[in-house]
Amino acid sequence: MSVLYDPIHWTPHKRMYDRLMLSFVAGYLLLFGVLQLALHPQITAETLIIRATGTLAFLMLHIILSIGPLCRLYPKFLPLLYNRRHLGVTMFLLALTHGIFNLVQFHALGNADPLVSLFGSNTQYGSLARFPFQALGFFALIILFLMAATSHDFWLKNLTPPVWKALHMGVYGAYAMLVLHVMLGVIQLEKSPVLTGLTGLGMFTVIGLHVMAAWKQAQKEAGASARKQPPLETQQEDTLRGFVYACEVAEIPDNRAKLLILEGENIALFKYDGKLSAVHNLCKHQNGPLSEGKVIDGCITCPWHGYQYLPENGQSPPPFEEKVCTYDVQVHGSSVFVNPKPYPEGTSRPPALIV
Amino acid sequence: MKTIEFLVDLFYLYLFFGVVFAAMFLCRGAALIDEAARGISWKTRALLFPGSVAMWPVLWRKWRKTARKMKTATSNETL
Numbered sequence: 001m002s003v004l005y006d007p008i009h010w011t012p013h014k015r016m017y018d019r020l021m022l023s024f025v026a027g028y029l030l031l032f033g034v035l036q037l038a039l040h041p042q043i044t045a046e047t048l049i050i051r052a053t054g055t056l057a058f059l060m061l062h063i064i065l066s067i068g069p070l071c072r073l074y075p076k077f078l079p080l081l082y083n084r085r086h087l088g089v090t091m092f093l094l095a096l097t098h099g100i101f102n103l104v105q106f107h108a109l110g111n112a113d114p115l116v117s118l119f120g121s122n123t124q125y126g127s128l129a130r131f132p133f134q135a136l137g138f139f140a141l142i143i144l145f146l147m148a149a150t151s152h153d154f155w156l157k158n159l160t161p162p163v164w165k166a167l168h169m170g171v172y173g174a175y176a177m178l179v180l181h182v183m184l185g186v187i188q189l190e191k192s193p194v195l196t197g198l199t200g201l202g203m204f205t206v207i208g209l210h211v212m213a214a215w216k217q218a219q220k221e222a223g224a225s226a227r228k229q230p231p232l233e234t235q236q237e238d239t240l241r242g243f244v245y246a247c248e249v250a251e252i253p254d255n256r257a258k259l260l261i262l263e264g265e266n267i268a269l270f271k272y273d274g275k276l277s278a279v280h281n282l283c284k285h286q287n288g289p290l291s292e293g294k295v296i297d298g299c300i301t302c303p304w305h306g307y308q309y310l311p312e313n314g315q316s317p318p319p320f321e322e323k324v325c326t327y328d329v330q331v332h333g334s335s336v337f338v339n340p341k342p343y344p345e346g347t348s349r350p351p352a353l354i355v
Numbered sequence: 356m357k358t359i360e361f362l363v364d365l366f367y368l369y370l371f372f373g374v375v376f377a378a379m380f381l382c383r384g385a386a387l388i389d390e391a392a393r394g395i396s397w398k399t400r401a402l403l404f405p406g407s408v409a410m411w412p413v414l415w416r417k418w419r420k421t422a423r424k425m426k427t428a429t430s431n432e433t434l
């Protein structure tokens with residue numbers, strides 16, 4: 001949303017988020033280190049770093065993947081979403097440390113190039129159980145790098161939102177590779193039932209949350225589709241040509257919205273200051289659901305990262321330039337009708353007054 | 356082993372081009388393809404550096420396209 005790009009657009013919330021995250025990282029590393037030293041007093045510093053950073057990065061990846069569905073299921077988790085990119089970059093830096101220490105410890109001491117050694121020291125690419133797990137870790141790290149390196153808003157704008165989004169969906173590919181990386185590593189080296197059990201539990205949690213969130217979303221969308229229209233007078237029928245019955249005024253809380261799916265259009269219908277306005281439901285930033293946002297200071301505010309739009313014209317307040325489509329709304333008695341034909345992004349439409 | 360060596364060399368070559376390109380892109384190209392990147396701080400440039408190394412083919416295409424468009428626009432103006 002920046003007019004001129006900042007390195008990081010700091011807010012008090014982001015500072016607090018980062019402080020908590022870094023305390024968690026420090027706490028985990030400390031606790032893990034103490035436990036490892038107690039259980040394996042002979043452990044070398046390199047091995048300790050490899051284990052601590054690897055397990056922490058993997059745990060943080062689970063947290064990152066769980067935040068999206070958790071927010072869909074329980075909106076009170078939304079504050080965790082606002083600064084997820086810092087969580088992602090920190091997780092990548094931990095994974096990178098894990099990767100570099102592994103490369104140095106296991107592949108940099110011979111004559112061969114470290115990467116050639118990584119890919120060439122085990123060439124059982126056709127075997128399932130003996131598949132080189134370190135190669136999987138390397139490719140997962142490349143995906144995580146691409147995501148961390150392109151997390152700034154410059155990339156979102158210049159790679160275009162669909163390409164950026166597709167690139168960042170690569171996190172699921174990286175996750176699958178990392179699950180295999182850990183599992184094969186356990187089979188081939190560590191033989192640790194604890195690690196196997198925890199990885200299984202993590203997978204179960206991530207998949208379970210995604211299934212539950214998808215189910216909730218499907219239910220919500222079913223409830224958002226066109227409903228039976230109340231009886232109208234002939235004169236009303238004329239003014240309502242092209243309009244579809246949306247809901248009753250009382251169904252929408254003040255400064256909030258109702259999600260509508262009318263003739264395939266994904267619409268957020270907002271009630272504010274005794275008025276009703278409808279805009280396209282998807283935020284221009286990262287497709288966040290505007291219908292789950294609030295009207296704050298007269299602006300529709302996206303629940304994901306706070307991008308704002310004016311309800312009457314779908315435009316971000318100056319100097320910002322994002323725009324979403326708008327729709328016509330009418331109120332008859334206590335019933336609300338919306339015309340699902342979108343106006344071009346940023347078109348002013350008079351709000352419907354609630355009488 | 357030969358294939359692995361060849362692929363790793365390709366990877367290094369990609370990175371080498373990426374580093375050279377990213378340095379030029381962040382000095383001149385970024386501001387050309389995106390107005391909001393005009394006069395950005397060195398901190399922001401440093402933050403965009405790794406992505407520019409990785410994404411150099413995409414950015415190079417975009418940069419060339421914008422430069423060509425601007426050239427056509429200026430030659431139309433002078434006519």
Ligand code: FES
Nearest residue numbers: 283285286288302
């Ligand atoms: S999706 Fe990021 S602000 Fe809306």
